Each structure stands twice: as structure tokens, then as C-alpha cells.
Amino acid sequence: MNFIASLIFLGLAASCLAAYTEKQQALLADVVGKCALELGVTLNSDLIERSKSSGNPFPDNEKSKSFVACxxxxTGALTADGKIQKQKFIDFLSEGHDANAVAEVVEKCAGVEGDTVEDKGYNFHKCFWAEKKFEL
Structure with a gap:
């Protein structure tokens, strides 16, 4: 149980470093913890460290792709068959941020390609951080 509590704490700490609302922070902490447990990501893992810093895309490897896809x-932004749910992502991130700026980036990045769901999720993530012009 201590491990789970630590993951939740790290997720909350990561969220607090960025400009997210309390509602967003709660969802992010929950999802980071669940994905870390499912994928066997340890507290000293590079994935957890990278989740703490906004704008630092994950490295291009299978573990990162799995984590991003998870x-x-x-969060409902990616379907099981690899389709980006644009409006779901926009609705989530627009709270506390410029909805037009969020929508512009999502529209630009939602059509990314990839051979697998993990590739598509990762490519969306990479595009999003490269193209966003607003502060997170």
C-alpha cells in the first residue's frame, strides 16, 4: 500500500508543478498511478521523473509508448483502436487554459499516424508538446 500511496503522491506533485486545476490534478494523479502499477514502473523510473516536468516528451521506446498510450x-483521449478523441482532450485541458489554443494544437496533432495504438498515442504526445504555444 505504501508503494501506491507514493505513486499517488508523485502524481499529485507532478501535477502541482504545472498550471492544472484541482480537478485536473486529481485525474492526472489517479491515471499516473494506475498506469505505473499496470506497467510495473518503479518510483525511480525515468518515466515517473519525466511525468513531473511539463514539456519533456518521453523518449522514443516501447516502455514510454506504453505509458503514454495507457x-x-x-483519460479518454485515446480509444482502444488508436483514435484521438479530440473533444475529450480539448474539454479536459481547456479548463484553466485558452480553449482556442488547446483546440488548435489538438486539431493539428490528432491525425498523427502510427503502426500501433502505442505509436499513435506517443506520436500525438510528441506533436502536442512540440506544437503547443500556451503554458502548462
Missing amino acids: FLTK
Whole structure:
């Protein structure tokens, strides 16, 4: 149980570093913890460290792709067959941020390609951080 509590704490700490609402912070902490447990990500893992810093895309490897896909799927932004749910992502991130700026980036990045669901999720993530012009 201590491990789970630590993951939730790290998720909350990561969320607090960025400009997220309390509602967003709660969802992010929950999802980060669940994905870390499902994928066997340890507290000293590079994935957890990267989740603490906004704008620091995950490295291009299978573990990162799985983590990003898990995260996007659990937030409802990615379907099981790899489709980006644009409005779901926009609705979530627009709270506390410029909805037009969020929508512009999501529209630009939602059509990314990939051979697998993990590739599509990762490519969306990479595009999003490269293209966003607003502060998170």
C-alpha cells in the first residue's frame, strides 16, 4: 500500500508543478498511478521523473509508448483502436487554459499516424508538446 500511496503522491506533485486545476490534478494523479502499477514502473523510473516536468516528451521506446498510450486511454483521449478523441482532450485541458489554443494544437496533432495504438498515442504526445504555444 505504501508503494501506491507514493505513486499517488508523485502524481499529485507532478501535477502541482504545472498550471492544472484541482480537478485536473486529481485525474492526472489517479491515471499516473494506475498506469505505473499496470506497467510495473518503479518510483525511480525515468518515466515517473519525466511525468513531473511539463514539456519533456518521453523518449522514443516501447516502455514510454506504453505509458503514454495507457495515460491517454485512461483519460479518454485515446480509444482502444488508436483514435484521438479530440473533444475529450480539448474539454479536459481547456479548463484553466485558452480553449482556442488547446483546440488548435489538438486539431493539428490528432491525425498523427502510427503502426500501433502505442505509436499513435506517443506520436500525438510528441506533436502536442512540440506544437503547443500556451503554458502548462
